Amino acid sequence: MPLLPTEKKDQIKFAVALIAGGLGVYYYLYPYSARALELDEQRARVERLEDTNERAMRELKRGTAKTLRAQAARSRATLGVLRQLVPTAHEVPAVLEEVSTAARRAGLEIGGVQPEPVIGGDQFDTHRYKVTVVGSYHALTSFMANVGSLPRIVAPVTFALAPAQAKNSAQAAARPAGAPAPTVQPLMATVTLQTYVAHTAAPGGASRAGEVLP
The missing domain is CATH 3.30.70.60 (Ribosomal protein S6/Translation elongation factor EF1B)
Known part of the structure; x- marks a missing residue:
């Protein structure tokens, strides 16, 4: 039994059906492909944001330590001035x-x-x-x-x-x-x-x- 039609009329019908089926599959799968691309872009964006946040937190910690050291130095200087102004x-x-x-x-x-x-x-x-x-x-x-x-x-x-x-x-x-x-x-x-x-x-x-x- 032949797998493909032998008559030309049947071959044309088969080709049309095959094309229609392919188009159907394409239009069915296209939204999912676009969604997959969008998810990939969002995932990449989230990774970039997380990396940026981590760098910002590291900079903040370094800046906070520097700020605390500067505040401590100013406090010591202020106490020194007060010690000179206020007698025991x-x-x-x-x-x-x-x-x-x-x-x-x-x-x-x-x-x-x-x-x-x-x-x-x-x-x-x-x-x-x-x-x-x-x-x-x-x-x-x-x-x-x-x-x-x-x-x-x-x-x-x-x-x-x-x-x-x-x-x-x-x-x-x-x-x-x-x-x-x-x-x-x-x-x-x-x-x-x-x-x-x-x-x-x-x-x-x-x-x-x-x-x-x-």
């Missing part, structure tokens, strides 16, 4: 001596230094001292400028002025009759100065602020 408890007498020197440099007479109660804090304690000085207005302004230029943080929180009456009365009593009164009126200034004292490690590992000498 045993350095407070030296700070008070600097204040007295600032007053003498301005030509003022120091009337007294009175410590006020210490205000405790977590890292620093606040120390305040009421300082009384006597002199001219210009000398007082020079004194305040000298205090502001001290290497440690010393800030005025209150400032009161009054005529130096007691001294003027004594001078008037000692002045000869008819002698002219002084042209410059001395003033008495009462200034509350504030500084911060860093806590120091006490024996045994405890952290506290040491006692301050008045």
Whole structure:
């Protein structure tokens, strides 16, 4: 029995059927081939994105480490500056001596230094001292400028002025009759100065602020 038709008419029909079948198979399989190509492209795109993300994460980790090191360096520098500005408890007498020197440099007479109660804090304690000085207005302004230029943080929180009456009365009593009164009126200034004292490690590992000498 022949596998292929022998008559021409049958051969034409067979050829047409074969072509139609091939076209049917092609149109049936074409969407799947296109989908396969699309999936391959998406898979390649995902692989590229994953590779890019991995490189970005590696760069981020390196950058984060560098940033953390830079932040740590800045923190150490800031702490160093604060350490220079904020005295410890045993350095407070030296700070008070600097204040007295600032007053003498301005030509003022120091009337007294009175410590006020210490205000405790977590890292620093606040120390305040009421300082009384006597002199001219210009000398007082020079004194305040000298205090502001001290290497440690010393800030005025209150400032009161009054005529130096007691001294003027004594001078008037000692002045000869008819002698002219002084042209410059001395003033008495009462200034509350504030500084911060860093806590120091006490024996045994405890952290506290040491006692301050008045």
